[in-house]
Amino acid sequence: MKKKVYCRAKDVVLRDMAGEHFLIVLNAGESKMLNLNGMGKWFWEQLQTSQTKSQLLVTMLNQYEVEHEKAVAEIDSFIAYLEEKKLVVAENF
Numbered sequence: 212m213k214k215k216v217y218c219r220a221k222d223v224v225l226r227d228m229a230g231e232h233f234l235i236v237l238n239a240g241e242s243k244m245l246n247l248n249g250m251g252k253w254f255w256e257q258l259q260t261s262q263t264k265s266q267l268l269v270t271m272l273n274q275y276e277v278e279h280e281k282a283v284a285e286i287d288s289f290i291a292y293l294e295e296k297k298l299v300v301a302e303n304f
Contacts, residue, residue, distance in 0.1 A: 213303040217290060218261040223298050225255055234298060245296065254289050258299060264290065 236243040
């Protein structure tokens with residue numbers, strides 16, 4: 212079975228303004244600015260390099276005191292959000 216690897220879309224940048232974190236889409240056809248909480252910023256930072264959900268899970272479990280099932284749910288939810296907003300690129304490998 213093939214796994215998906217996720218990475219940031221090229222036309223999206225993270226900016227910190229007044230203590231808040233925003234993803235800004237730099238596409239000439241549309242402009243978006245999305246506010247991220249601390250966990251959203253963590254995800255975005257992890258996606259600086261291509262990651263599978265399994266890799267994200269291992270990193271999350273090593274860095275945070277979180278139950279395995281809760282971590283899986285958070286990863287699935289946030290990746291789905293990023294895909295819906297076209298903020299990540301997913302490739303099979």
